[in-house]
Amino acid sequence: QITLEESGRTLVKPTQTLTLTCTLSGFSLNTGGVGVGWIRQAPGKALEFLALVYWNDDKRYNPSLKSRLTITKDTSKNQVVLTMATMGPVDTGTYFCAHTTCSVSSCHRVFDSWGLGTLVTVSS
Amino acid sequence: EVVLTQSPDTLSLSPGERATLSCRASPSILSAYLAWYQQRPGQAPRLLIFGGSNRATGIPDRFSGSGSGADFTLIISRVESEDFAVYYCQHYGSSPPTWTFGQGTRVEIK
Numbered sequence: 015q016i017t018l019e020e021s022g023r024t025l026v027k028p029t030q031t032l033t034l035t036c037t038l039s040g041f042s043l044n045t046g047g048v049g050v051g052w053i054r055q056a057p058g059k060a061l062e063f064l065a066l067v068y069w070n071d072d073k074r075y076n077p078s079l080k081s082r083l084t085i086t087k088d089t090s091k092n093q094v095v096l097t098m099a100t101m102g103p104v105d106t107g108t109y110f111c112a113h114t115t116c117s118v119s120s121c122h123r124v125f126d127s128w129g130l131g132t133l134v135t136v137s138s
Numbered sequence: 139e140v141v142l143t144q145s146p147d148t149l150s151l152s153p154g155e156r157a158t159l160s161c162r163a164s165p166s167i168l169s170a171y172l173a174w175y176q177q178r179p180g181q182a183p184r185l186l187i188f189g190g191s192n193r194a195t196g197i198p199d200r201f202s203g204s205g206s207g208a209d210f211t212l213i214i215s216r217v218e219s220e221d222f223a224v225y226y227c228q229h230y231g232s233s234p235p236t237w238t239f240g241q242g243t244r245v246e247i248k
Contacts, residue, residue, distance in 0.1 A: 051237070053183075053237075053239075060226065060239055060241045060242050061175075061183065061228075061242075062239065063238070063239070074235050074236060075236075076236055077139070077236060110183075112182075122170060122171065122189045122192075122230075123171055123230030124173040124185055124228070125175075125183070125228075125237075126185045126194060128182035128183055128184070130181075131182055
Protein backbone atom coordinates (compact mmCIF):
# COMPACT_ATOMS: atom_id res chain seq x y z
CA GLN A 15 0.00 0.00 0.00
CA ILE A 16 1.39 3.37 -1.05
CA THR A 17 1.39 6.07 1.60
CA LEU A 18 2.97 9.51 1.80
CA GLU A 19 3.30 11.71 4.86
CA GLU A 20 4.19 15.40 4.92
CA SER A 21 6.11 16.98 7.78
CA GLY A 22 7.83 20.25 8.57
CA ARG A 23 7.36 23.58 10.30
CA THR A 24 3.76 24.70 10.17
CA LEU A 25 4.38 28.36 11.04
CA VAL A 26 6.96 30.44 9.18
CA LYS A 27 7.65 34.16 9.19
CA PRO A 28 7.55 36.32 6.06
CA THR A 29 10.82 36.19 4.07
CA GLN A 30 11.82 32.87 5.68
CA THR A 31 12.43 29.65 3.76
CA LEU A 32 9.96 26.78 4.10
CA THR A 33 11.29 23.23 4.26
CA LEU A 34 8.89 20.31 3.95
CA THR A 35 9.62 16.59 3.96
CA CYS A 36 7.55 13.87 2.35
CA THR A 37 8.20 10.38 3.75
CA LEU A 38 7.32 7.55 1.39
CA SER A 39 6.07 4.07 2.20
CA GLY A 40 5.05 1.15 0.02
CA PHE A 41 7.16 2.23 -2.95
CA SER A 42 10.66 3.36 -3.79
CA LEU A 43 12.05 6.30 -5.71
CA ASN A 44 14.61 3.85 -7.06
CA THR A 45 11.91 2.28 -9.22
CA GLY A 46 11.82 3.36 -12.85
CA GLY A 47 8.94 5.65 -13.79
CA VAL A 48 8.14 6.75 -10.24
CA GLY A 49 7.87 10.40 -9.27
CA VAL A 50 6.84 12.41 -6.21
CA GLY A 51 5.34 15.86 -6.52
CA TRP A 52 4.25 18.71 -4.29
CA ILE A 53 0.91 20.46 -4.74
CA ARG A 54 -0.48 23.21 -2.55
CA GLN A 55 -3.90 24.68 -1.84
CA ALA A 56 -4.59 28.10 -0.36
CA PRO A 57 -7.62 28.16 1.97
CA GLY A 58 -10.79 27.80 -0.10
CA LYS A 59 -8.81 27.88 -3.36
CA ALA A 60 -7.82 25.51 -6.13
CA LEU A 61 -4.89 23.11 -6.28
CA GLU A 62 -1.56 24.43 -7.56
CA PHE A 63 1.35 22.26 -8.75
CA LEU A 64 4.71 23.23 -7.26
CA ALA A 65 7.42 20.72 -8.12
CA LEU A 66 8.14 17.07 -8.89
CA VAL A 67 11.17 14.78 -8.89
CA TYR A 68 11.45 11.52 -10.81
CA TRP A 69 13.34 8.33 -9.93
CA ASN A 70 16.19 9.39 -12.24
CA ASP A 71 16.49 12.80 -10.49
CA ASP A 72 14.79 14.60 -13.38
CA LYS A 73 12.94 17.57 -11.90
CA ARG A 74 9.95 19.69 -12.89
CA TYR A 75 8.89 23.04 -11.46
CA ASN A 76 5.93 25.35 -11.76
CA PRO A 77 7.34 27.97 -14.16
CA SER A 78 5.87 30.88 -12.18
CA LEU A 79 7.46 29.71 -8.89
CA LYS A 80 10.61 28.06 -10.20
CA SER A 81 13.01 30.70 -8.84
CA ARG A 82 11.83 30.04 -5.28
CA LEU A 83 11.61 26.23 -5.30
CA THR A 84 14.06 23.38 -4.86
CA ILE A 85 13.07 19.71 -4.76
CA THR A 86 15.44 16.92 -3.80
CA LYS A 87 15.18 13.21 -3.06
CA ASP A 88 16.96 10.99 -0.54
CA THR A 89 16.31 7.43 -1.61
CA SER A 90 18.21 6.01 1.38
CA LYS A 91 15.67 7.66 3.68
CA ASN A 92 12.73 7.29 1.28
CA GLN A 93 12.12 11.01 1.47
CA VAL A 94 11.51 13.96 -0.81
CA VAL A 95 12.26 17.47 0.41
CA LEU A 96 10.80 20.72 -0.89
CA THR A 97 12.22 24.12 -0.03
CA MET A 98 10.46 27.34 -0.89
CA ALA A 99 12.30 30.61 -0.40
CA THR A 100 11.03 34.06 0.50
CA MET A 101 7.72 32.97 1.96
CA GLY A 102 4.88 35.48 2.15
CA PRO A 103 1.30 35.50 3.49
CA VAL A 104 -0.04 34.43 0.07
CA ASP A 105 1.89 31.16 0.49
CA THR A 106 -0.34 30.15 3.40
CA GLY A 107 -2.13 26.91 2.66
CA THR A 108 -2.09 23.14 2.76
CA TYR A 109 0.88 21.48 1.11
CA PHE A 110 0.42 17.95 -0.26
CA CYS A 111 2.91 15.47 -1.63
CA ALA A 112 1.70 12.90 -4.12
CA HIS A 113 2.88 9.85 -6.10
CA THR A 114 2.93 9.44 -9.84
CA THR A 115 4.19 6.64 -12.04
CA CYS A 116 4.72 5.83 -15.69
CA SER A 117 5.16 2.51 -17.39
CA VAL A 118 6.10 1.68 -20.94
CA SER A 119 2.45 0.98 -21.74
CA SER A 120 0.78 3.66 -19.67
CA CYS A 121 1.91 7.15 -18.77
CA HIS A 122 -0.87 9.60 -17.95
CA ARG A 123 1.05 11.91 -15.58
CA VAL A 124 -1.50 11.84 -12.78
CA PHE A 125 -1.20 11.83 -9.02
CA ASP A 126 -2.69 8.55 -7.87
CA SER A 127 -1.84 8.62 -4.17
CA TRP A 128 -1.69 11.65 -1.90
CA GLY A 129 -0.54 12.46 1.58
CA LEU A 130 -3.00 14.02 4.04
CA GLY A 131 -1.33 17.40 3.66
CA THR A 132 0.22 19.81 6.11
CA LEU A 133 -1.13 23.30 6.79
CA VAL A 134 1.54 26.00 6.54
CA THR A 135 0.81 29.46 7.91
CA VAL A 136 2.96 32.45 7.01
CA SER A 137 2.68 35.14 9.64
CA SER A 138 4.90 37.39 11.69
CA GLU B 139 0.52 27.27 -21.07
CA VAL B 140 -2.83 25.50 -20.86
CA VAL B 141 -5.69 27.11 -18.93
CA LEU B 142 -8.49 24.88 -17.64
CA THR B 143 -11.85 26.50 -16.95
CA GLN B 144 -14.45 24.49 -15.08
CA SER B 145 -18.18 25.09 -15.05
CA PRO B 146 -20.37 25.58 -13.24
CA ASP B 147 -18.66 26.85 -10.09
CA THR B 148 -21.34 25.20 -7.96
CA LEU B 149 -23.85 22.49 -8.79
CA SER B 150 -26.78 22.01 -6.41
CA LEU B 151 -28.35 18.57 -6.68
CA SER B 152 -30.49 16.14 -4.77
CA PRO B 153 -29.26 12.59 -4.15
CA GLY B 154 -30.07 10.39 -7.13
CA GLU B 155 -29.79 13.19 -9.67
CA ARG B 156 -27.30 13.27 -12.51
CA ALA B 157 -24.30 15.60 -12.29
CA THR B 158 -22.61 16.99 -15.38
CA LEU B 159 -19.33 18.86 -14.83
CA SER B 160 -17.44 20.62 -17.58
CA CYS B 161 -13.75 21.36 -18.09
CA ARG B 162 -12.73 23.55 -21.01
CA ALA B 163 -9.09 23.69 -22.11
CA SER B 164 -7.37 26.51 -23.92
CA PRO B 165 -5.60 25.70 -26.13
CA SER B 166 -6.89 22.23 -26.99
CA ILE B 167 -5.21 19.28 -25.32
CA LEU B 168 -4.75 15.54 -25.64
CA SER B 169 -7.27 13.53 -23.64
CA ALA B 170 -4.45 11.18 -22.61
CA TYR B 171 -3.31 13.88 -20.20
CA LEU B 172 -6.65 14.95 -18.76
CA ALA B 173 -7.64 13.74 -15.30
CA TRP B 174 -10.36 14.36 -12.72
CA TYR B 175 -10.04 14.41 -8.94
CA GLN B 176 -12.54 14.50 -6.09
CA GLN B 177 -11.79 16.40 -2.88
CA ARG B 178 -14.05 15.99 0.11
CA PRO B 179 -13.91 18.62 2.89
CA GLY B 180 -10.75 18.34 4.94
CA GLN B 181 -9.34 15.54 2.80
CA ALA B 182 -6.70 15.16 0.15
CA PRO B 183 -7.75 14.92 -3.49
CA ARG B 184 -8.55 11.47 -4.87
CA LEU B 185 -7.91 10.44 -8.45
CA LEU B 186 -11.17 9.52 -10.22
CA ILE B 187 -10.44 9.53 -13.95
CA PHE B 188 -7.21 9.45 -15.98
CA GLY B 189 -6.62 9.58 -19.70
CA GLY B 190 -9.88 11.45 -20.11
CA SER B 191 -12.13 8.43 -19.63
CA ASN B 192 -10.44 5.70 -17.56
CA ARG B 193 -11.67 5.13 -14.03
CA ALA B 194 -8.96 4.81 -11.40
CA THR B 195 -8.79 1.75 -9.19
CA GLY B 196 -11.78 1.43 -6.88
CA ILE B 197 -13.83 4.22 -8.45
CA PRO B 198 -17.53 3.33 -8.82
CA ASP B 199 -18.94 3.06 -12.32
CA ARG B 200 -21.41 5.90 -11.70
CA PHE B 201 -18.41 8.15 -12.48
CA SER B 202 -17.54 8.54 -16.14
CA GLY B 203 -15.31 10.87 -18.11
CA SER B 204 -15.42 11.86 -21.75
CA GLY B 205 -14.33 14.51 -24.18
CA SER B 206 -11.58 15.57 -26.51
CA GLY B 207 -9.74 18.64 -27.71
CA ALA B 208 -11.07 21.57 -25.71
CA ASP B 209 -14.15 20.12 -24.02
CA PHE B 210 -14.19 17.46 -21.34
CA THR B 211 -16.99 16.22 -19.11
CA LEU B 212 -17.28 14.32 -15.85
CA ILE B 213 -20.64 12.71 -15.23
CA ILE B 214 -21.93 11.25 -12.01
CA SER B 215 -24.93 9.21 -13.14
CA ARG B 216 -26.75 9.19 -9.78
CA VAL B 217 -25.25 11.38 -7.07
CA GLU B 218 -24.88 9.74 -3.68
CA SER B 219 -24.35 11.51 -0.35
CA GLU B 220 -20.62 10.72 -0.38
CA ASP B 221 -20.24 12.45 -3.77
CA PHE B 222 -20.89 15.94 -2.43
CA ALA B 223 -17.43 17.41 -2.79
CA VAL B 224 -15.26 19.61 -5.00
CA TYR B 225 -14.10 18.22 -8.34
CA TYR B 226 -10.97 19.33 -10.20
CA CYS B 227 -9.78 18.63 -13.70
CA GLN B 228 -6.02 18.45 -14.29
CA HIS B 229 -3.79 18.49 -17.34
CA TYR B 230 -0.16 17.58 -17.88
CA GLY B 231 1.58 19.61 -20.52
CA SER B 232 5.04 18.99 -21.91
CA SER B 233 5.96 22.45 -23.09
CA PRO B 234 6.84 23.54 -20.50
CA PRO B 235 6.43 20.30 -18.55
CA THR B 236 3.98 21.16 -15.78
CA TRP B 237 0.67 20.18 -14.24
CA THR B 238 -2.32 22.55 -14.35
CA PHE B 239 -5.55 22.33 -12.38
CA GLY B 240 -8.94 23.87 -13.03
CA GLN B 241 -10.52 26.11 -10.40
CA GLY B 242 -12.92 23.37 -9.28
CA THR B 243 -16.66 22.66 -9.28
CA ARG B 244 -18.45 22.23 -5.98
CA VAL B 245 -21.26 19.67 -5.94
CA GLU B 246 -23.53 20.51 -3.04
CA ILE B 247 -26.74 19.14 -1.60
CA LYS B 248 -29.82 20.97 -2.84
